[in-house]
Amino acid sequence: MYLAYYNLNKHPFTISPDPGFLYLSEAHREGLAHLTYGVTHRKGFVVITGEVGTGKTTLIHTLLTKIPQEVRVAFVSNPTLSREDFFYLLAEAYQLGAVENKAKFLVRFSHFLEKAYERDENVVLIVDEAHCLSEDLLEEIRLLSNLETPNSKLINIILVGQPELDAKLQSPDLRPLKQRITLYYHLPSMGREETFQYVKNRLVRAGAMDLDIFSDKALGKIYEYTKGVPRLINILCDRCMLTGFVKNCRTIDDKLIEECAGELNIKDQKDTGGNNNEKSGRSEGRSCSWIYVVIIFVLAVAGFLIVWLERTAE
Ligand SMILES: Nc1ncnc2c1ncn2[C@@H]1O[C@H](COP(=O)(O)OP(=O)(O)OP(=O)(O)O)[C@@H](O)[C@H]1O
Ligand SMILES: [Mg+2]
Structure with a gap:
């Protein structure tokens, strides 16, 4: 609605994890480096945690565009599954054909992994929202990670989730899995300066010529209300641009941010x-x-x- 008014060619603050809008804050850069290193060096188990909306899924999508080798990926984004459904999903993703039972799945899967290794293909299993995994499924995933050659892992497993995942992995029953995690990274939210850069980066990628759509004071307020959490920033900025358009404000000031944050019920972190x-x-x-x-x-x-x-x- 407001694109023409602010001279933009696409929406700058959508809430989909689109790598085309990627801004690499120091933490995002570090998280991505962990992921890339883990996958390209076949490190086996990698865990990424972070608070809601900090950019974990965005990092995963970015990773998939960056891996230099050929990759075979299974991306599980809703892991509240039964065992049967889980294996069915993997069989579909890796194109293993119909597998009636777990034994058949394991036979086909081992064969698939060996072939992929011979062709230097990288097989990756990504489980997003992994904090929702049941202990049973976590155990199944651990067993999959046992498939290896004497010198290398045949499958890379990336678990991505909110900090509850970390708490879950502390469970004594999951000790064997925890021991297999070779890389772990906790993604924090962005700092003040990075939040300003993040907003500007999104405006640039949406085609903005004027990077002062948000006044300096407004940017300061955005940080106060969102504490550098990207999804919150997007929601707040999108609402402000819509309200700015409706009220004919070409420059969005701190008052407008306060008003919209109030409407969205986002609390001022200072308070x-x-x-x-x-x-x-x-x-x-x-x-x-x-x-x-x-x-x-x-x-x-x-x-x-x-x-x-x-x-x-x-
Ligand atoms: N580094 C980044 N650059 C650009 N946009 C980002 C970045 N990180 C996050 N975002 C944006 O913030 C929003 C939330 O990101 P994302 O879905 O990746 O968060 P999440 O940590 O996976 O959240 P959840 O815990 O709810 O799964 C998305 O709109 C995404 O585009
Ligand atoms: Mg996510």
């Missing part, structure tokens, strides 16, 4: 959690120092009185 604690911490510190001053003053007066009384008694 919650950390910073509040910081404030109350500081005021506690101030009242404590007053008490110390009073105590020192009382002790000094008492000391002076004692000395004075001793002298007058002499």
